[in-house]
Amino acid sequence: MNRALIIQLTRFGDLVQTKRLVLTLQNRNFEVHICVDRSLKDLATILYPQANIHAVVAHGTGIKGRGFDSALPVNLSVFTTFKNLAFSEVYNLNFSPMNYAVASLFDPDTVKGHRMVNGQPMKSPWFDLAFRLAAERRNNINLVDYWAALSPEMIPAEKVNPLADPKGGGIGVVLAGRETRRSLPYEVFAPLILAARSVNKCKKIFLLGSNAEREAGRKLQAKFPASVSADTTNLAGRTDWQGLVGVVSGLDMVMTPDTGTMHLAAHLGVPVLGFFLSSAWCTETGPYGTGHTIIQADTDCSPCVESQPCYCNLKCLAPFKEPGAARFIATRKPEHLVSGLSVFESACDFLGTKFIIKAGNDVTGERRERIRQFIGSHLGILDIGRHGPFPDLAEKFYREKDWITLNRGVILP
Known part of the structure; x- marks a missing residue:
């Protein structure tokens, strides 16, 4: 059997978005190996149970509490394992220094994506x-x-993720993404959540995020009426990977900015209602598969570059503050959508996942x-x-x- 290695050393969402490549290689009868940062090892094992997961220390200064030198024996052990495995294809998906370092262990002719040739970085x-x-x-x-x-x-795009379908367990709310300006402030998010809850059969709400978002979850919950707050559980910082999968897999919907949890929901076949603004654009990083909805800020400056300051006073956020945004979520009628927003729904075609305009402009x-x-x-x-x-x-x-x-x-x- 041929072996393939995927080097994926970036974030939670990127690991989930590697799924079509993993499934394609498995469909080609490859024994698939994935190299990830050790912080994502447990998640990778859950997502890809038939793959071989190799965890390295790719970020930070080593293993917590043990310093930089602690990373060396961990990584050396993984690299030695790689040396003893004959990979006929190596997929290096990113261009971080660590990605290049791992890819350099192999003959450049076997590496696809980002590779080093005679000490020079090159792309396929x-x-x-x-x-x-x-x-x-x-x-x-x-x-x-x-x-x-x-x-x-x-493999065909429609075979990657299940058709999105409500599971009956209520609404999940992802409190924030990695980039602050790509996320809705809690005071803006609250009325949108209440609008979605008003038309959802199950009234439970679960707030999702890391421990850093726990206080934001408390502030968001304080914006809810007492009856709604009583049906809300703040899980920020309280779930491991298995716990997060368990919660998300039973939901009717996940309301979220562009986040890893959004991609996890798509992986599990849970409908996404996404809010994209600033540098987030749905055709690039929207949820994969059929049955997801993105409310996209559509201004003359979007999408911007997240590494650069915003010189437009976050005008892409303004339409989400309008009462019509919540009204549209409750009714899904195009005439209720406010100016500056467009609504797209996901579908699959010959190439992959695409987004089809349902309201607004495209x-x-x-x-x-x-x-x-x-x-x-x-x-x-x-x-x-x-x-x-x-x-x-x-x-x-x-x-x-x-x-x-x-x-x-x-x-x-």
């Missing part, structure tokens, strides 16, 4: 193209599909669909003779060194 041709495509972020593809397309024979929708066909033809999923040609897109996104015309008429780098 698909990643080179995908970086150029990311210049049009509103028309970008889902991160799940970006990683999965490193492998041939991707000024780049036609171009996004054309770019999806261009990518599908590039990857050999679609027949370029039927869907192309794409002279304008090829001129913009291809470079001279990329052009190789295969005899079946598909252009690949």
Whole structure:
């Protein structure tokens, strides 16, 4: 049996979003190994029970309470294990120094994604193209599909996650994401939660997050009427990975910004009602699969770059403060949606997960669909003779060194 290693050393959400690549490799009869930061080892084991999980110390200064030197024997042991395993394919999904260090253990010819060649960082041709495509972020593809397309024979998108369906256990509320301005302040979030609860059969609410969000959960709960507060449980900081999976798996809905818990809900087939603003854009990092809803802030400056300051006074937050936002959540009627917001629902197509406009505006929708066909033809999923040609897109996104015309008429780098 062939072996494949996936190096995924980033965050909770990224680990979940590696799922299509994992399933594709397993479908190709690979024995799949995943290298993760040790903080995510237990989660990786839950998500991918048929994979072999290898945990390294990738972040911080070592094992807590034991200093930097404590990381060395842990990592050396994992690297020695890798040396004794013959990986025919290695997928390095990110470009952190640690990712490159692990990828450098292997012959560059076996590494896909980010790799080191003669001491120089390089990207696989698909990643080179995908970086150029990311210049049009509103028309970008889902991160799940970006990683999965490193492998041939991707499994169909609809086989990745279950169809989203309410489970009967109430509403989960993710209190905050990693970036503050991508999350709704508790005073803005509260009326939206109450609107969703008013039309949900089960009235229980579960507040989800890390221990750092526990106080925010208390403040949010204080905004609820006493009867609603009595039905609310603040679980922030009180669940391990298994406990979080147990809670989320039984919910009717998860209300959330762009977070790892959002991707976990999609993994479990629990409907997501997502709130995307600032640098978050649903076509890039929205929940994977069919049956999820994103309320997207749609301003002339969005999506922005999260590493840069906001010079627009967070105007993308303003529409969520309007009473009409809560009214729309309760009724789901397009005429109730306020200006500055658009509503998208997730679906699956030939390429992966896409988002379809249901209310508001989608000024780049036609171009996004054309770019999806261009990518599908590039990857050999679609027949370029039927869907192309794409002279304008090829001129913009291809470079001279990329052009190789295969005899079946598909252009690949």
